[in-house]
Amino acid sequence: MNTKQYKSYFHLPDGIYALAHSVGPLPKVSKIALQEHYLSPWEELGGDAWPKWIEAIDNFCAAIAKLINASSDEICPQANLASGFSAYLGAIAKLPRNKHKRKVLMHQDAFASMGFVVSALADSYGLDLVLVNGNPNNLAAWETELAKENVLACLFTHVHSNTSAKSEVKPLVELAKAHDAYALVDIAQSVGVVPVDAKAWNADAIFGSCVKWLCGGPGAGYMFVQAKQIKELNPDPVGWFSHQNPFEFDISNFAPADTARRFWGGTPSVASYVTACASINMILEIGVENVAQHNFELKRHLLQILPNTLTIKPTIDELHQQGGSLCLGCDDMDSAAAKLTAAGVRFDRRDKIFRISLHIMNTREDVEVIAECFA
Structure with missing residues (x-):
């Protein structure tokens, strides 16, 4: 080629x-976009730039949705993988039906940051990290741990950073769900160079970033949450951008967004999403x-x-x-x-x-x- x-x-x-x-x-388009969609509105409008900045983040979510075959309402911007993973784990751990499920499975070669998240939530939710060894596509190895019961979630790494080994996500997701565990996927090392299909996978949640193959720079993370489960999940922490109407400013009325953005939190870093959106659209065009x-x-x-x-x-x-x-x-x-x-x-x-x-x-x-x- x-x-x-x-x-x-x-x-x-x-x-x-x-x-x-x-x-x-x-990408050259990202540098141009930063000036056009972030710096210029700030320069010309000051605090009145928010509508244009929010539009730019909406465009980012739409680009991610197109990239991974999802709906924009299922996408929530995040600072990084760990922030979204932490918020999601906390939200499912505190559901009453999951009170006896405390184990989180991931492969021994998973990104260390994701393991740190589970360990950090041990005191708050009693979560216990369990590592699976060997070939990441060895369904028997995963099933051995799932069969021990009390598994809350499995985090599958689509592509492992230290080996480049690729997980066959769909059968792994099906296995986790057969054992009534949440099926989660880390796509940081794959998205942009390996096709990702949220609908085909049927995963409960997916966590990604733009800093690697998408050439979007650091700070533009995101999470996908399957639409049918969004309204039952109440993450912490939250912030004004987790609200149905972030500009309502009624301190006594927190109404969580009815989309994945209930996981968003406080004031976002707009610049990272502007630059990443331009790079994602470039990759989609290629x-x-x-x-x-x-x-x-x-x-x-x-x-x-x-x-x-x-x-x-x-x-x-x-x-x-x-x-x-x-x-x-x-x-x-x-x-x-x-x-x-x-x-x-x-x-x-x-x-x-x-x-x-x-x-x-x-x-x-x-x-x-x-x-x-x-x-």
Whole structure:
């Protein structure tokens, strides 16, 4: 696939950018949108800019809904994954019918922040974190823990950050629901490079961010809450943007929004949603399926030309079970790291693993430079 024209869509640091799993590069449209939809209204209207800012956040929610096949009313902006996950867990934990369910299951390779949320809620709600080991798609391993009963929820990681292993979400969701547990999904490492379909999955809640493959920058998190359960959930904390009418300002009348926005909270950081909305719409215009195909082709090419001496690398067949990142390892990690740095490759390292992420702006020439660093 010829995607060289997309390189011009971004403000890119010098060198070869392979860090989309960490922070996606800044799209030029996002910088323009920040000025047009956030700074200019503030400059021209001051405190009267709120209607335009709220419209911009509405557009963000609509873009997320289109991206993951959901309704805008099922989307609530969040600062990050942990804030939405914490609010949702608290809301389901305090439902009377769940009073005996205190276990939360997640895979051992789940993002650490999500585990911290469960541990932090132990005192308030008595929640207990249980980790599942091995292949994240081993249904038997999940069922072993679910069969012990008292499981409140399972958090499934769509793509794991340290291995790039991809979970087959739909059968995992079905398994959790068969055991009367809430089925939740973390899509931070997948959305934008792996298709996400909230309706097909039938998950109760989904948590994501825009900072990685969506190139939306930090601060633009979001949560999806299935429409049929929204009105029975009363999260804490709340704030004026959790209200049906945030500008009513009647301190004695809190009426929670009848959409997912009851999970919103206090004054939002408008700028992050403005920049992220522009980047999401850019990705939608390019097509997630095109990003995914390009990413796969580049990874396959890299694997074909990497030396056989690497100690850790997936096979071509294994690529189909992975997300956008390549996790690579070799005997002399320090030497390879030095070569990658000298070649201008922007990557990161987790102990014995290099994480390399190739997005729509990367080329076959980039891949060949990376391969040379392992020669």
